[in-house]
Amino acid sequence: MKERVAITGLGIISPLGVGREAFSAALEQGALGFKDELLAPEIVRAVGRVGELVPTSVRLQSSKASQIDVISRYAVESCGQALKDARLELTEEQRDRTGVLLGTAYGCLESNMLFDQYQRAEDGRPTGVSPLYFKSTVSNAAAGWVSILLKLRGVNATFTSGVLAGAQAVAHGADLIADGITDLVLTGGADRTLPLNMLLETPEGVPSSEGACALALESMSRAVSRGATVYGRLRGTFRMSLPDGELATLTVEALKALGTRPNQLTTLVVPETDPVKLEALKASVHARTGLELQLWPLKQQLGECRAAWSVLAVAAVCLRFAAAPENSRGVVYVLDTEPGLEGVVLELSRT
Amino acid sequence: MDEKIVITGMGVIASNGIGKKAFWKALEQGHSGVKEISSFRTNGYETHIGGEVTDFKTDASKPDDRAFQLLDVALSEALADLPAGLLAEKDERLRTGVALGTCQGAILTGAPLHRRYLKPAGEGTAEERAAFQQYLPGQGAHRVAHQLQLGGPTATLGMACVSSAMSVLWAADQLRKGRAGRMLAGGFEAFSPFIFTGFHSLLALVSDYCRPFDANRSGTVLGEGAAVVVLERESDALARGARIYAELKGAGYAGDAIHLTAPDREGGGLARAMDMAFAQAGIAKQDVGYINAHGTGTVFNDAMECAAFQRFFGEAAARLPISSLKPFFGHCLGAVGGIEVVASTLAILHEFVPPTLNHQLCPPEYPWDFIPNQGRAVPGLHTVLSTNSAFGGNNTALLLRRAERSQVTPDSL
Numbered sequence: 133m134k135e136r137v138a139i140t141g142l143g144i145i146s147p148l149g150v151g152r153e154a155f156s157a158a159l160e161q162g163a164l165g166f167k168d169e170l171l172a173p174e175i176v177r178a179v180g181r182v183g184e185l186v187p188t189s190v191r192l193q194s195s196k197a198s199q200i201d202v203i204s205r206y207a208v209e210s211c212g213q214a215l216k217d218a219r220l221e222l223t224e225e226q227r228d229r230t231g232v233l234l235g236t237a238y239g240c241l242e243s244n245m246l247f248d249q250y251q252r253a254e255d256g257r258p259t260g261v262s263p264l265y266f267k268s269t270v271s272n273a274a275a276g277w278v279s280i281l282l283k284l285r286g287v288n289a290t291f292t293s294g295v296l297a298g299a300q301a302v303a304h305g306a307d308l309i310a311d312g313i314t315d316l317v318l319t320g321g322a323d324r325t326l327p328l329n330m331l332l333e334t335p336e337g338v339p340s341s342e343g344a345c346a347l348a349l350e351s352m353s354r355a356v357s358r359g360a361t362v363y364g365r366l367r368g369t370f371r372m373s374l375p376d377g378e379l380a381t382l383t384v385e386a387l388k389a390l391g392t393r394p395n396q397l398t399t400l401v402v403p404e405t406d407p408v409k410l411e412a413l414k415a416s417v418h419a420r421t422g423l424e425l426q427l428w429p430l431k432q433q434l435g436e437c438r439a440a441w442s443v444l445a446v447a448a449v450c451l452r453f454a455a456a457p458e459n460s461r462g463v464v465y466v467l468d469t470e471p472g473l474e475g476v477v478l479e480l481s482r483t
Numbered sequence: 484m485d486e487k488i489v490i491t492g493m494g495v496i497a498s499n500g501i502g503k504k505a506f507w508k509a510l511e512q513g514h515s516g517v518k519e520i521s522s523f524r525t526n527g528y529e530t531h532i533g534g535e536v537t538d539f540k541t542d543a544s545k546p547d548d549r550a551f552q553l554l555d556v557a558l559s560e561a562l563a564d565l566p567a568g569l570l571a572e573k574d575e576r577l578r579t580g581v582a583l584g585t586c587q588g589a590i591l592t593g594a595p596l597h598r599r600y601l602k603p604a605g606e607g608t609a610e611e612r613a614a615f616q617q618y619l620p621g622q623g624a625h626r627v628a629h630q631l632q633l634g635g636p637t638a639t640l641g642m643a644c645v646s647s648a649m650s651v652l653w654a655a656d657q658l659r660k661g662r663a664g665r666m667l668a669g670g671f672e673a674f675s676p677f678i679f680t681g682f683h684s685l686l687a688l689v690s691d692y693c694r695p696f697d698a699n700r701s702g703t704v705l706g707e708g709a710a711v712v713v714l715e716r717e718s719d720a721l722a723r724g725a726r727i728y729a730e731l732k733g734a735g736y737a738g739d740a741i742h743l744t745a746p747d748r749e750g751g752g753l754a755r756a757m758d759m760a761f762a763q764a765g766i767a768k769q770d771v772g773y774i775n776a777h778g779t780g781t782v783f784n785d786a787m788e789c790a791a792f793q794r795f796f797g798e799a800a801a802r803l804p805i806s807s808l809k810p811f812f813g814h815c816l817g818a819v820g821g822i823e824v825v826a827s828t829l830a831i832l833h834e835f836v837p838p839t840l841n842h843q844l845c846p847p848e849y850p851w852d853f854i855p856n857q858g859r860a861v862p863g864l865h866t867v868l869s870t871n872s873a874f875g876g877n878n879t880a881l882l883l884r885r886a887e888r889s890q891v892t893p894d895s896l
Contacts, residue, residue: 171603172602172603172604172605172606173604173605174605175603175605175606227740228755231738232738236620236641237619237620237621238619238620239620239641240641244587244590244593244594244597244677245597245598245600245601247597247677247681248594248597248598248677249597249598249601251680258527258528258680258683258684259527261680261681261683261684262684263681263684263685266680266681266682266684266685267685267743267744267874268743269587269677269681270586270641270642270643270873270874270875271620271641271642271643272641272642272643272873272874272875272877273743273874273875275738275875275877276738276743276874276875276876276877277743279738279739279740279876280740280741280742280743280876282740283740284738284740285737285738285739285740285751285752285755286737286738286755287736287737287738287759288736288737288738288740288875288876288877289640289642289649289653289736289877290640290641290642290875291638291639291640291641292620292621292639292640292641293620293621293624293625293637293638293639294619294620294621294625294639297621297639300638304653304656307656307660313759326600327600327601327602327603328596328597328600328603328615329615331600331603331606331607332596332600332607332611332612332615332616333612333615333616333619371636371662372634373577373633373634373635470621470625470637472629473625473628473629473637474636474637
C-alpha cells in the first residue's frame with residue numbers, strides 16, 4: 133500500500149534569509165534577495181548572496197567547518213535545520229533507515245576551481261596541489277557531509293541533472309517514503325552562484341542567486357502517530373518532456389496525470405518572472421481549463437537559484453499553508469523546467 | 484508495478500577493449516589495458532600508468548569533449564542492439580529516457596575556465612560559453628536526450644565512483660513505476676590531468692601494479708571509458724521479440740556516514756546496500772555465484788569490502804569467487820559501475836568469471852577466493868553481485884541474474 137507523504141521539517145538557506153522565520157518574514161514583506169555586485173571590471177549584475185555560511189544547526193568545530201566546502205555547508209545547515217524542525221530523536225536503528233537525497237546543478241564547481249587555483253601540472257610537475265580541496269571535487273560531497281555530521285546511514289544520492297536536480301531528489305525521496313523503503317528522508321537542493329556561472333550561463337536580466345533548502349519527508353501515518361507538525365503533504369510528482377518550456381501545457385498535463393480535481397487547484401508557483409509571459413500563462417491555463425489560478429512568481433524575490441529553487445518554492449508554500457486554516461483543501465503546483473528539455477510538477481496540499 | 488527489469492542492449496569502451504566482444508575477450512584472456520600515460524606528461528609525478536583508451540583518438544574536428552565522444556561509442560553500440568529504426572518512431576522516443584553517471588564529465592573542456600574565472604577579466608567569449616555548457620554536470624544526459632529527441636525521464640547522478648551504478652538503479656526505478664518504457668543508463672569518464680593530480684595528491688595511486696585484495700596492495704590505477712545499457716520491462720522486451728542479456732534483479736544503495744574519503748572500516752554502508760538489493764530481488768544470498776567487487780586496490784577500500792562481504796555473507800564469503808577488474812581497465816570513476824555491469828552480465832552469459840590480475844598473496848585475515856590471475860569457467864553461473872563504493876561514503880550493490888526467457892547466446896554477441 134502506498135503511504136501518503138508528509139513534510140514535517142524545513143531547512144532554509146536563502147538570500148532572503150536563513151531559517152524558517154527569516155525566510156517567511158521576508159517573503160511576506162515582498163523583500164528582494166539580491167543587489168548589484170561588481171563581477172568583473174565594468175560588469176555589474178544583480179546577485180542573490182548567502183555568502184560563506186557557518187552551520188549552526190549541527191555541532192561543528194570551527195577547524196572542521198573550514199574543511200567543508202561552502203555548498204556542503206549550505207546542505208549541512210539546511211538538512212540540520214529540517215531534522216531539528218521535525219523534532220525527531222533518532223535511534224541508531226532509525227539512522228540506518230534515514231536517507232539523504234540532494235540535487236545540485238553546479239555541484240562541485242567551486243571546489244574544482246579552488247583545487248585548480250594554484251596547482252600546475254602542465255609542465256609535468258604537480259605543484260601547489262591541495263588534497264583538502266580535491267576531496268570536495270565530487271558533487272556528492274555535500275550529501276556525504278550531511279550523512280556524516282547528522283549520522284544518517286540510509287540511502288544517499290546526489291542528482292546533478294541541472295535546474296531540475298532538486299525537484300528530482302524530492303521526487304525520489306517521495307517515492308521511497310510512499311513505497312515504505314525508508315522511514316525518513318532529508319531531501320532538497322543546493323547551488324552556489326559564482327562569477328563563472330554568472331558570466332557564462334545566466335542570461336542577463338535574471339538575478340543569479342544561491343542557497344539551499346531541505347525537506348524532512350516521512351509517511352503521514354508516522355507523522356500523525358508521533359504528533360509531528362505537518363507543514364504539508366506532497367501529494368504527487370509529475371514530469372514530462374517539454375522542449376518548448378510551455379508552462380500551461382505542463383499544468384494541463386499534470387492535472388490529468390495527477391488526477392487533481394480542477395476546483396482544488398488554486399495556485400501555481402512558477403519559475404517565470406516576466407510579467408507579460410505570466411499574464412499569457414494565466415490566460416492560456418484559463419482558456420484550456422476554465423480555471424482562474426493565482427500565479428506565484430517566486431523567482432522575482434529569490435532570483436535564479438537553480439536546483440535549490442523548486443525546493444525553496446515548496447518550503448514557501450508550506451509556510452503559507454501553516455498560516456492557512458487547517459481544513460483548507462486547496463492544492464498548489466510547484467512548476468519547474470529544464471530549458472529545452474522537460475518540466476516537473478510537485479503537487480502540494482495542506483493535509 | 485512489480486515487473487522484471489531486463490537488459491536488452493549493451494555498449495562499452497574501456498582501455499582493454501572497445502565494444503563488448505573485444506572487451507570480453509580481454510577479460511577472458513587476462514589482457515590489461517593499463518599502460519604508460521600518453522595524453523599528458525607525468526614526469527614529475529610518482530606514477531606514470533593509467534587505463535587510457537589509446538585505440539580511440541579524440542576527434543578534434545568535433546566540438547565535443549573526449550568524455551562525450553567516449554560516451555557516444557558506448558551509446559552507439561547499445562543502440563545497435565535495438566531494432567533498426569525503432570527510435571525513429573516518435574512514440575518510441577517519447578517513452579525512452581536516459582540516466583547517466585559521471586564524476587567530472589567534460590573536465591578536459593571545463594578545467595581551462597577554472598583559473599580564468601576565479602577573478603574574471605570581463606564577459607565570457609562565445610567559445611568559453613560553449614565550453615561551460617559542455618562542462619555543466621548534467622550535460623551528458625541532456626545531450627543524449629537532445630540528440631535522440633527522447634521524451635522519457637532524464638537524469639544525471641553525480642556520485643563519484645558509484646555514479647553509473649546509481650544511474651542504472653534509478654533508471655530501473657523509472658521503469659518499475661511505469662514512467663518510461665525504455666531507459667538508457669550508464670556512465671562516462673575521460674582520463675584527465677585534473678583527476679590524476681587529485682588522486683596523486685591523496686597518495687592513492689600505485690606506481691607499478693594495481694593489486695586488488697592482495698596483502699601487498701598499495702593503491703589504485705585510474706582509467707577512462709563509458710558504458711551504456713538499455714533497460715526495459717521484461718514484458719515489453721518479450722513483446723517486441725528482444726534478446727535479453729540479463730535481468731537486473733535488485734539494486735540497493737546506502738551511505739557510510741563516517742568519512743568523506745575513507746570508507747567505513749566495518750563495511751556498514753556496503754552491507755546496507757546489499758541488504759536493500761537482496762530485499763528488492765527476493766533471492767537468497769547463496770544464489771550469488773560471483774562477486775564483481777569494486778576492489779580499487781587501496782588498502783582501505785579492499786579491507787572495507789571484505790568486511791562488508793563477511794558481515795553480509797558470513798562464512799560463505801570465503802568460498803565465493805570474488806574479483807576486481809580494475810587492473811584490466813583502471814578505475815574509471817563515474818563510468819566504472821556501468822562498465823562493471825556490462826562485465827558482470829557477460830560473465831553470466833559466458834559462465835566464466837574474469838580474474839583479479841596481479842594478485843599474488845591473500846591478506847592473512849581474508850584467505851579467500853579472489854580468482855588470482857586466471858579466470859575460470861563456472862558452469863551454471865546465474866547470479867552476480869556487482870558492488871561499488873565512492874568518496875562521500877556512497878555504496879551501491881546491483882544483482883544481475885540470468886534471463887529466464889529469450890536469452891542472448893554468447894556466440895551471437
